[in-house]
Amino acid sequence: MFWELIATVFAGIGGAGIALFIRTLSKKKAPKWLVPTFAGLAMLGFQVQGEYSWYDHQKSMLPTGLVVVKTVQEEAPWRPWSYIYPQTMRFIAADVTNSAQNKIDPDLVLVDLYFFERRHLAKRVPQIVDCVQDARTDFTESFNPSHLQDSHWYPLNENDPLLTAVCQKAG
Known part of the structure; x- marks a missing residue:
């Protein structure tokens, strides 16, 4: 974020x-007012360009095997242009390559989900996906496979991209 601030200042100087x-x-x-107007427009333009190119840039840097399974587009009153063209500010990627099928119950797949958000560090969250029941649950250090039915399962649509990505590899 520091380098983005520096780049914004230099965009203003360039404008x-x-x-x-x-x-x-x-x-x-x-007119003299042209100087601060061009500086402000250059800084605003640089920030808007950065907001819109962030997702494509992050996606291009994902290693092979990470599949984007969800994107979140946002609109905000302080970014009125986002009502016309919403910005992708967050997305979730699944590590399909390193997912692991359960040896006892092959319908269960352990997969790492990575949560990316603009101006935040990525977060890794291990999940168990049930390819038959179309559901997922959190996998924690204290997870006990014998209490699998006691876990809180989140239902997924049968055409959910997470199911499609993980269960195709498992199948």
Whole structure:
């Protein structure tokens, strides 16, 4: 985030420089307010471009085997352009390559989900996916396979991308 702030300041300096160049070409006939206006627009434009390119950039850096299973697009009143074109601010990726099928019950698959959010560190959350019951549950250090039915299962739609990605590999 620090480097993003530095880049934003330099975008503002660049915008102000363009306005100063325009004033020089016009022999100072262009209005003075052009300089702060160009600086502000350059900084705003840089931030908007960064917001919209974040998801594609993060997705391109994912290692092979991580599959995006959900994206979350957001709109906000302080970003009025997001009502026209919502921004992807969060997404979830499943580590399909390193998922493991249960040896006793092959319908159960252990998979790591990675939660990515703009300006936050990624979080890893291990999950157990039941490919037959179309459900998932949290896998913790204190997880006891003999108490599997006591776990809180979250239902998934049968066409859920997590089921599709994990259960196709398991099957």
